[in-house]
Amino acid sequence: MKLRQLVYFNEVIDQDFNISAAxxxxxxxxxxxxxxxxxxADELGVDLFxxxxxxxxxxxEPGQEIAVLVARVIQDVQRIEEVADSHVNAxxxxxxxxxxxxxxxxxxxDTMMRFCEAMPALRVRVFEEEPRNASAMLRAGDADIGILTEPSERDPELAYFPIETWRLLLVVPKDHPLSCGAEVSLETLxxxxxxxxxxxxHxxxxxxxxxxxxxxxxPIAHALGSSAMILQYVERGIGVGIVGEASFEPESHPNLRGIRVDHLFRSMTTDVVLPRKARLRKPVCGFLDVLAPDLNCVMIAxxxxx
Structure with missing residues (x-):
């Protein structure tokens, strides 16, 4: 039997026997x-479900007994990886x-703030890159983890795990005509x-x-390098801004108003991207635990x- 079969069996149980959810x-x-x-089931010669x-x-009945043993096996696999990682040099x-x-x-x-508090001795380097360059770094082994917004091309050497769905937000001055409360149309915008x-x-x-x-x-008149620059332009009345929803903090920009426009622009996903050939080291798993607690390292492996 293969470890993958045991992981799948265990996950189906965890998902209340819902194969689609598993x-x-x-x-x-x-x-x-x-x-x-x-x-x-064929290899064991018994019905499990x-x-x-x-x-x-x-x-x-045999499925219940096997389920207990499978859970132990998966825990032991995690312990084996932890023991190996504990001997990895600094x-x-x-x-x-x-x-x-x-x-x-x-x-x-936000993840970096929490992770540095939890593991202050671990050195973490962060690079901001366009999706294509980020994928190249992951393929070459120059990066351990990628956090990318909807890469336009899915590389077969990389694995993609969605962790977040996010939307665009229209930001205008509070006295702007678009802030009247009516739903904004493309024609009006x-x-x-x-x-x-x-x-x-993207x-x-x-x-x-x-x-x-x-x-x-x-009518994109100003192409800027960051959300902060876009918001500065809007504050100065140069135009209206479209930014990622999480980039706009109303308390930091009391003179601006955010307007939902998800009826105009589709939502996007952020993926964790990992090289398929890489081994999941303990620091990687620890980082992913903080970044996306729903991601299980056994399932990722x-x-x-x-």
């Missing part, structure tokens, strides 16, 4: 989970994290100069695509090996 948690397909469960039609509803214990602009200024920023990110930013392409789909040209 597949989502394992970052794999529902048929893939079903195949691994069937292969495990009770059924109602095609739906799993519980464990058989130099190899460092971490290199590469992130796209939005992730670096929001999710990663198109009358104003927009301050947005640089041409290479969120800017989302804005341009929405206008293009409506047979309009996005299984997905990397798939």
């Amino acid at each position: 597949a989502q948690a394992l970052f794999t397909s529902q048929p893939g989970v079903s195949r691994q469960l069937q292969a495990l 009770t059924h109602h039609g095609k739906r799993l509803i519980g464990l058989t 130099e190899r214990g460092g971490l290199v994290v590469v992130a796209t602009r939005h992730a670096a200024s929001t999710r990663l920023r 198109g009358r104003y100069q927009i301050c947005s990110y640089e041409r290479t930013a 969120s800017r392409r989302i804005v341009e695509d929405a206008f293009r789909a409506a047979h309009m040209t996005a 299984n997905a990397l090996a798939a």
Whole structure:
């Protein structure tokens, strides 16, 4: 039998026998989970689950006994990795994290604060890069962890784990006509100069695509390098801004108002990206525990090996 089969079996139990939910948690397909469960049952020569039609509803008697042993095996695998990682020297214990602009200024920023408090002796280096450069660093082994916003191309040498969905926000001065409370349309927004990110930013392409789909040209007059610069331009009345929702803190900008525009621009996801060939060292798992507690290192290791 294979460790992957045991991980899948354990996850199906944890997900109340919902194969679809287990597949989502394992970052794999529902048929893939079903195949691994069937292969495990065939190899053991016993039925593991009770059924109602095609739906799993519980464990058989041997399935219950096996489930206890499988849980122990998975715990022991984690302990084995911890023992090995405890002997990794200090130099190899460092971490290199590469992130796209939005992730670096929001999710990663907060994670770094908490992680440095939890593991002050561990050296962590952070690089902000465009998705293509970030992927190249991960492939080459120059970075351990990537935190990227919707890479346009999925590299087969890398594994992607969604951790966050986020939206764009329209930001205007409080006395601006768009702050009246009425829902903003593309036609109305198109009358104003927009301050947005640089041409290479994924969120800017989302804005341009929405206008293009409506047979309009996005009135982006100012392409700026950061959310902070966009907000400064808006505060000075140079235009209206479109930024990542988490980048706007109302208490820091009392003269500005954020307006939801998720009916105009689709939401985006942020992914943790890892090299498939890399071993999950203890510092990597520790960092991911802070960044995305829902990500389980055993499940990640299984997905990397798939």
